[in-house]
Amino acid sequence: MSGIYIHIPFCKQACHYCDFHFSTSMGKKEAMVSALRKELLLRKEEFKDEVVETIYFGGGTPSVLDAEEIQFIIDSVYDNYKVAGNPEITLEANPDDLSTEKIMALFKSPVNRLSIGIQSFFEEDLKLMNRAHNASEAENCIREASAYFDNISIDLIYGIPDMDNERWKHNIEKALSLGIPHISSYALTVEPQTALASFIKKGLVKNVDDEVAQAHFYILSETLEAAGFESYEISNFGKPGYFSKNNTAYWQQKKYLGIGPSAHSYDGVRRGWNINNNPKYLRAIEKGELPMETETLSVTDTYNEYVMTGLRTIWGVSLSRIASDFGKNYREYALIQAEKHLRDELLHIEGDTLLTTKKGRFLADGLASDLFMVNLG
Numbered sequence: 001m002s003g004i005y006i007h008i009p010f011c012k013q014a015c016h017y018c019d020f021h022f023s024t025s026m027g028k029k030e031a032m033v034s035a036l037r038k039e040l041l042l043r044k045e046e047f048k049d050e051v052v053e054t055i056y057f058g059g060g061t062p063s064v065l066d067a068e069e070i071q072f073i074i075d076s077v078y079d080n081y082k083v084a085g086n087p088e089i090t091l092e093a094n095p096d097d098l099s100t101e102k103i104m105a106l107f108k109s110p111v112n113r114l115s116i117g118i119q120s121f122f123e124e125d126l127k128l129m130n131r132a133h134n135a136s137e138a139e140n141c142i143r144e145a146s147a148y149f150d151n152i153s154i155d156l157i158y159g160i161p162d163m164d165n166e167r168w169k170h171n172i173e174k175a176l177s178l179g180i181p182h183i184s185s186y187a188l189t190v191e192p193q194t195a196l197a198s199f200i201k202k203g204l205v206k207n208v209d210d211e212v213a214q215a216h217f218y219i220l221s222e223t224l225e226a227a228g229f230e231s232y233e234i235s236n237f238g239k240p241g242y243f244s245k246n247n248t249a250y251w252q253q254k255k256y257l258g259i260g261p262s263a264h265s266y267d268g269v270r271r272g273w274n275i276n277n278n279p280k281y282l283r284a285i286e287k288g289e290l291p292m293e294t295e296t297l298s299v300t301d302t303y304n305e306y307v308m309t310g311l312r313t314i315w316g317v318s319l320s321r322i323a324s325d326f327g328k329n330y331r332e333y334a335l336i337q338a339e340k341h342l343r344d345e346l347l348h349i350e351g352d353t354l355l356t357t358k359k360g361r362f363l364a365d366g367l368a369s370d371l372f373m374v375n376l377g
């Protein structure tokens, strides 16, 4: 199973917390769409033995593209790659782009999954984060999109300054009342060099509080599990049959090709990342060059990534796979490092698999880093 990720590096306005790669100037949108097609052509040999099962438009804000531009890029994938019979094709979309006409045009395109950046149903949260949409657009676009799309995911952010447990519960309940089958939910993090970091430093906005975020996480898990969702990854909850195939493939170390500025790729051995600068990306692609750097992952890097992604998911970390793929010393090391957390009931072992417990789930990243191997090559 392999996937193609396409990064659309444009947003209407900058959300205060965001450090992704995007530009708010749309002047080069057309040139970018042509360049994405050209990169797909330039890199087709990398995937000559692969069957593409997922295509994912991420960003930035892919919904700033019109349906014809999206169709043009998908056609470019089909023209240059072997694509499975019924691929999952996801488009990240923001509510303010999802007019009735846009939803209908997308419905007629091959896109079959929408991932909508709702973040909150409350005006005050949306304002604080400088989202481009308002609360009524958040709700209305879901109602309208649901008339055409069955496979819809929404993003929600918790741990927002001043968001109490009640407001957070209300956000989750609102999502449930709208019949959404998949929710991705992340704690608000304060990235350096963002407007949010600077507001907090100046005392204009309260800092985020890890304990509040942790409480919100447990409210989220319990409420969604009670409503029939599976928490298949720490930030992702889906009804049976609605897990994101694209994200699951990342977590299971499948190959993917990242197209567009700042997009990352993985071929099973090497990681690559494209330059995160739109003009430089466009110039390189125009000359037929790939603006990409790569690194070959060491056994240690691959082990660390496996532990990191595995502990975040319901599939956990297979101890026999650690022994067979990385060596018995890695398996022993993992078990020694896990000992304390097994005693504290943050981790547990089921058969051959090391997993986080309910109590340990929120702490998965920290638990994984305790199992990391450093520089053994």
Ligand code: SF4
Pocket: 010, 011, 013, 014, 015, 018, 019, 020, 022, 059, 060, 061, 094, 117
């Ligand atoms: S829309 Fe998404 S990518 Fe764009 S600034 Fe906001 S959070 Fe970042």
